[in-house]
Amino acid sequence: MSIEVVINGRTRQLQSDPTTPLLYVLRNELQLNGAKFGCGMGQCGACTVILDGQAVFSCVTPLAALRGRSVRTVESLGTASAPGALQAAFIKHQAAQCGYCIAGMIMRGQALLEKIAHPSDEQIRAHMEPSLCRCGTHTRIIAAIREVAHNKAGAA
Amino acid sequence: MSAPFNRTRRTLIRGGALVFGFSLVPPAARAEFNAMGLPSVTNPKLPGSLKSTPMLDAWIRIAADGAVTVCSGKVELGTGVRTALIQIAAEQLELAPTALRFIAGDTGITPNEGYTAGSHTIADSGTALLHASAQVAALLREGAAAQWRVAPDAVFLRTGRVVAADGRNMDYGAAVAGIKLHRPASATSVLRAPATYRLIGKPVPRLDIPAKVSGGAAYVQDMRLPGMLHARVVRPPRPGARLVAVDIGPAQRMRGVVRAFRDGNYLAVLADDEWCAIQAMHALDASAHWEGGAALPEPSAIHAHLRQLPAQDIVIADRGSAVTTGLRTVQASYTKQYVMHGSIGPSCAVAHLDKGVLTVWTHTQGVFPLRMALAELTGMQPDAVRCIHTEGSGCYGQNGADDVAADAALLACATPGRPVRVQLMRDQENLWEPFSPAMMTSVRAALDPSGAISYWHYQVWSGSHNERPGNAGKLVPAWLLARPFAPSPSKPMPQPEGGGDRNGIPLYEIPNQHIVNHFLPVTPLRSSAMRSLGAHLNVVSIESTMDQLAALAQADPVQFRLRHLQEQPRAQAVIRSAASLFDWGRAPGKAGRGHGFGFAQYKNLMAYVAIAVELQWDRDTGSVRILRVAAASDCGQIVNPDGVRNQLEGGIIQSASWTLFEQLRYGARGIASIDWSSYPIMRFSGVPERLDITLIDQPGEAFLGVAEAAQGPMAAALANALAQASGQRRFALPLLSPPLKA
Numbered sequence: 001m002s003i004e005v006v007i008n009g010r011t012r013q014l015q016s017d018p019t020t021p022l023l024y025v026l027r028n029e030l031q032l033n034g035a036k037f038g039c040g041m042g043q044c045g046a047c048t049v050i051l052d053g054q055a056v057f058s059c060v061t062p063l064a065a066l067r068g069r070s071v072r073t074v075e076s077l078g079t080a081s082a083p084g085a086l087q088a089a090f091i092k093h094q095a096a097q098c099g100y101c102i103a104g105m106i107m108r109g110q111a112l113l114e115k116i117a118h119p120s121d122e123q124i125r126a127h128m129e130p131s132l133c134r135c136g137t138h139t140r141i142i143a144a145i146r147e148v149a150h151n152k153a154g155a156a
Numbered sequence: 157m158s159a160p161f162n163r164t165r166r167t168l169i170r171g172g173a174l175v176f177g178f179s180l181v182p183p184a185a186r187a188e189f190n191a192m193g194l195p196s197v198t199n200p201k202l203p204g205s206l207k208s209t210p211m212l213d214a215w216i217r218i219a220a221d222g223a224v225t226v227c228s229g230k231v232e233l234g235t236g237v238r239t240a241l242i243q244i245a246a247e248q249l250e251l252a253p254t255a256l257r258f259i260a261g262d263t264g265i266t267p268n269e270g271y272t273a274g275s276h277t278i279a280d281s282g283t284a285l286l287h288a289s290a291q292v293a294a295l296l297r298e299g300a301a302a303q304w305r306v307a308p309d310a311v312f313l314r315t316g317r318v319v320a321a322d323g324r325n326m327d328y329g330a331a332v333a334g335i336k337l338h339r340p341a342s343a344t345s346v347l348r349a350p351a352t353y354r355l356i357g358k359p360v361p362r363l364d365i366p367a368k369v370s371g372g373a374a375y376v377q378d379m380r381l382p383g384m385l386h387a388r389v390v391r392p393p394r395p396g397a398r399l400v401a402v403d404i405g406p407a408q409r410m411r412g413v414v415r416a417f418r419d420g421n422y423l424a425v426l427a428d429d430e431w432c433a434i435q436a437m438h439a440l441d442a443s444a445h446w447e448g449g450a451a452l453p454e455p456s457a458i459h460a461h462l463r464q465l466p467a468q469d470i471v472i473a474d475r476g477s478a479v480t481t482g483l484r485t486v487q488a489s490y491t492k493q494y495v496m497h498g499s500i501g502p503s504c505a506v507a508h509l510d511k512g513v514l515t516v517w518t519h520t521q522g523v524f525p526l527r528m529a530l531a532e533l534t535g536m537q538p539d540a541v542r543c544i545h546t547e548g549s550g551c552y553g554q555n556g557a558d559d560v561a562a563d564a565a566l567l568a569c570a571t572p573g574r575p576v577r578v579q580l581m582r583d584q585e586n587l588w589e590p591f592s593p594a595m596m597t598s599v600r601a602a603l604d605p606s607g608a609i610s611y612w613h614y615q616v617w618s619g620s621h622n623e624r625p626g627n628a629g630k631l632v633p634a635w636l637l638a639r640p641f642a643p644s645p646s647k648p649m650p651q652p653e654g655g656g657d658r659n660g661i662p663l664y665e666i667p668n669q670h671i672v673n674h675f676l677p678v679t680p681l682r683s684s685a686m687r688s689l690g691a692h693l694n695v696v697s698i699e700s701t702m703d704q705l706a707a708l709a710q711a712d713p714v715q716f717r718l719r720h721l722q723e724q725p726r727a728q729a730v731i732r733s734a735a736s737l738f739d740w741g742r743a744p745g746k747a748g749r750g751h752g753f754g755f756a757q758y759k760n761l762m763a764y765v766a767i768a769v770e771l772q773w774d775r776d777t778g779s780v781r782i783l784r785v786a787a788a789s790d791c792g793q794i795v796n797p798d799g800v801r802n803q804l805e806g807g808i809i810q811s812a813s814w815t816l817f818e819q820l821r822y823g824a825r826g827i828a829s830i831d832w833s834s835y836p837i838m839r840f841s842g843v844p845e846r847l848d849i850t851l852i853d854q855p856g857e858a859f860l861g862v863a864e865a866a867q868g869p870m871a872a873a874l875a876n877a878l879a880q881a882s883g884q885r886r887f888a889l890p891l892l893s894p895p896l897k898a
Binding site for chain 2: 016017019020021024027028031032033034036037038039040041043044046073074075077078079080081083087090091094096097098099100101102103106124125126128129131132133134135136137138139140142
C-alpha cells in the first residue's frame, strides 16, 4: 500500500506507514535533509515545508493526509552551487548562525513571497512569528526576505 | 576523582541484554585534562594553543602532491569559527579559503584544545594557526630557496605555489620535500603585515552556509550510515526517580523494533525505522512506573534556598580599606532564575562499534574529554574510542550533546557492527539539559564627596557553571544504569575567567573593593555552562549600580562610566563609540520611553562591548518594545567583521530574550518547561526594530573572544532602559516577570 504524493514536483509512491509524520518520510524514506526535527509538536518551525502553497509543520502532518497533494521542501528551491532567489538572499545576508532553523525559515518566507509579492516589514515579521531561531539571526532573516520582496517589486 | 567511582567497565553482550563487568582502572589517564578539558602546557612561551600542542604538523600537514590540511581542536558550534580559522591559516599560507582541507575536533586526527567554549576559539586556536601557518610558510620558502640555491627572502608564496623572482615555481609538496613539519613551533613567527592581509579582517562569506540553506548534509542529525538503527531513550520524569516497574514486552514486540531494553533506570529502544522507534519509546514510557525523585523548591523560593546551601567562599578581590561611614551609598540585591539553553534541534549522536573500535559522531563541545568519559562508561581503552565532531543545532553551552553521545555509545556497544543514531525528543532535551544556574548577587557601593566611587562590596551566590565531563558520572545515562557512576565533585572555575563570578570584578577604577564568590557545589537542579556564565547577572548588577551611582552623583551615566575608566583607553573608545552611534544624551521625550546603557569587557580580558538601548514600555500591559539598539565592540584584530557582527547581533537578541522573558518553570513535581509553550523565547515580534553595530578594529593586536561578549551589556542596557521608562527599577531577572505595570 503506497501513498502517491508530489514531492518537489515529482510524483512519488511513498511506502512509509500512513501514520508517519511527513517529516520522517522526507528525512528517511526520501533522504531529504532540509526539514529538521525541532519539537515534534508544531511549535518551532524547524520542520516547515510548503504543502499546496501553505507553510505547514511537517512534524505534525501525517502521510495519510497527503494523498495526491504537493509538498515542497527547501531542496526544491535550488542547490548550494545554484541557489534559488531566497536561498541566494540568505547567503548574501549570511542569514544563519548554527543554521538549524534556516531551511524552515526559508520555506516559511517562500510561502509568504508566493502569496504576497511585496510584503512590508510588518507583514514579514507577522508571517515569520511561528518560526523560532535561538541564535538571534532574526534581523538577517528579515533582511533576506525583504531583499527578495524588493527585487520582485523592482521587476514588477 | 573519588575512589568508589575510580573504575572502568567492560561491556558484554549476552542474549540482547546489556551486561556490565568491572575491571581495574588506569587512573592516570583521567587526570590528564584540566576542568576545561585541556592537556598540560608543555611550552608556555608559545602563542595560543601551541603551548600544549607545539608540533607544527599537529596543525598543518602538506601532502606530496601539495594538498594542505589544516587541523583545529576547536569546532563549529554555529558561530562561524570554521570559516574564521580557515581565513587565518589561508592568509599566511597564501591559499584561497577553499583550497585547503580543514578538519576540526576529531580525536583521531586533530590537536586537543579542550572545550570549544568561553569565546576562546579565535584567541586560542586562531592564534596557534596564525603562528603555525606563518612558520610553515617560512619553511616552504626555505625549502624552495634551498632547491633553487637562492635566498629565502627572494622567493614568495602565491596561491599554493612557491615562486622565485625569475618565475620558477613549484607546488607546496615539492617545496616541503625533505623538510619535516614534525617539529616544535618557535616562540616567534614572521607574520605578514596586517596592512597586507587579503583574508583576515575581510567579510569572507561563511563556507558552511550554502549547504545549510539548500538541504545539504550539514548536521549529525543528517547522518545515514549503512545498516543504521534509530534509537530512542526513555528518561525518568524527574532527577532521582526510580523505575519500580516496566514491561518492555509490548515495545519489544512492535513491528520494526530490533530491541527494547532496560538496565536499572535506563530504558531505550532500537528500531530499523525512526517513526517505529518513537512509537516504541511511547509504549515503553507508558508501561514505566517511576517513584521518588528529588523535591525541588518553588522558583519563588530558590534564592532564599541558595543562600542556605553550603558554600565555598572565595575572596576574588580585596583592595584598599573598608567602607567609610557617611558616604552616599547604593545597596541592592539582584537575582536570576534558571535559564535553558533551548537549542532548536534536540541533541543527537551516532555511534558505531566496529572491530573493537567505538566511533562516536557528536556535537559535543569537547571531543577529547568526552572520549575519556565514554571510555570510562563503556570500559574501553581511550585509544579504542574515537569521537568525531559533527555539527548539531547551536548549543550555547553544555546542552544534551554529551549525554546523548553517552546514549549512543551504550547502545552501539549493545549492537556491535550496527551504527546507532540516538535523537533526544524535545521534552527530554528540556528536562535533562544542565541549565544555566539560578544566581543571586548583592552590592553595596559608595560615592566619595567628589562623586567618584570610593567603595564596592559585592557578593555572588551561584551553583556550578561547569559540569562538563569530567568523568563518566557527569553524563545523565551513566546515572541511570543499574550500577551507576556518580559525578566527580563540582569545582569552582578560577579567576580571572571565573564561573559564577565571571565579570564579578568591575572593570571600573575603584580604590576600595571587597568581592566574594560563594560557590555552591550542590544545588537543586543540574546546571552547567551557558553563554557568558555568571557575567549575565554580574554585568546587570554592576551596570544597574553604575546608573544608580551616576544618579546619586548627578552625572550622565555614560560620562560617569568614562570617569571610572581613565586608565583604559580601549574601554573608553568603545563606550564613546556606542554613545555616538546612539546619539546618547537626548532625553527620551515620550512617556514610557527609556534609554539605557550597558558596558563590559568580557571576563575583563576579552572583547569590549558597549550597548545603548531605546525601548517603549506600555504602562497598561507592562509589555516592552525594543526600538533601537546601538552597539560598539573592540575584539582586537578582527578576523571576519561580518562574523563578529552576526555574533554580536545574535548575542544581543538572545540576551534580550533571557533578560526580558526567560525562566525555567519547576516545582515539587519536577521541571514543567517541557516545550516552547512552557518555555517561551523571543519571537520575530519581539526582536529590536533597529540594530546598529560599530566595530573598532585593532590591526596586529591579539584576537579577543567576542561571541559571548554582548550578553551582559545587552541585559544591563535593558534593565537601565526599563528603569528609566517605567520609573521603577527591577532587580530580578527576567525583568518582565511579573508584568511591570504602572
